[in-house]
Amino acid sequence: MGAPHWLTLFGLILAAWVLLYFMTLPAGMGAGGHGRGGQFWIGHGAVTPDLAGYGRVVAMWALMSAAMMAPTALPAFATYDDLSHSGATARFWPLVAGYLAVWLGFSVIAGAAQMALIGADLVTGPGDSRSALLSAGLLAVAGLYQVSPAKEACLSKCRAPLTFFMQHFEEGPWRNGLRLGLVCLGCCWALMLLAFVGGMANLAFMGLATLIMVLEKLPQIGRWLTRPLGATLIIAAIWVAATGI
Structure with a gap:
């Protein structure tokens, strides 16, 4: 994986995480000594109820998807790279582009869902759930999907x-x-939607979710993780619904 196309991919993943960091900073932190490039992205996670706000939401979801999902696909990318042999670079980037195009489509839909939830006052502008029932519902859906035939x-x-x-x-x-x-x-749409529960401005949640999704796709580890994770999410849904937290 020391080839230039791999180093470029790793750089793009790192850049997505860096941009997420800046986008999740409050706008008032712009005076904290960040460079001009960083200041441009600070506060871009702020949402307004218009087309520009929707664009910011979609951009946030797209960055989240790239930063969180590309690492989970690295073993698959490496497998395809090995199969391609000669001309690997020419085949590698269309593969990655096709993969990310699907997640861009997901981001467009997730962004629309977020704007609708904001309009219904069920989530905050940054995307955090205001409703215990919404949080419990998302946790329950994710937990049940973990043990579904479709997921398997x-x-x-x-x-x-x-x-x-x-x-x-x-x-x-x-x-x-x-x-x-x-x-x-x-595999991962339901877990990605838990960003509404864990917080779209919460890099710790994003990092943990990424680690879980990476491990879940590894044959020797994932088989011991998927169903226990589902049970944990269902228990969390019941607890949130019962306590209203």
């Missing part, structure tokens, strides 16, 4: 990328990237 079917493909790509390799990198993105979306 998607995870089985994410955990065996060689088999997955061998079945569709002739379709080319772009379509393989789209397929991989859809499978990953099937």
Whole structure:
């Protein structure tokens, strides 16, 4: 993974996390000595009830998706890179682009959902839940989905990328990237929506969620994680609903 395309990918992932950091800083921290580039992004997570606000929300979701989901797909990217042999770089970026295109589509939908929830006063501008029932519902949906056949079917493909790509390799990198993105979306959409519960401005939550999703896609570790995580989320949903916290 020392090839230039891998170093570029790692740099883009790091850049997404850095931008998320600046976007989650309160606008008033602009005088804290950050460079001009950092100051440009500070406060861009602020949401207004208009098209510009929707654009900021979608940008935030897109950055979150890139920062959180690209690391979970690194084993699959590496598998495809190995299969490509000659001309790996030319095939690598269309694969990554197809993968991220799916998550960009998710970001557009998630952004619209966030704006609707803001309008209903169920979440704050930064995307944190104001409603214990909403939080409990999201936790319950995520917990139940963890133990669903759909989740297991998607995870089985994410955990065996060689088999997955061998079945569709002739379709080319772009379509393989789209397929991989859809499978990953099937694995992780419910966990990603827990950002409304954990806080879209909470980098610690994002980091923990990323680690969980990375581990869940590893065959030897993930099989011991998926169902216990589902049970934990369901218990958390019951506790939040009962206590109103």
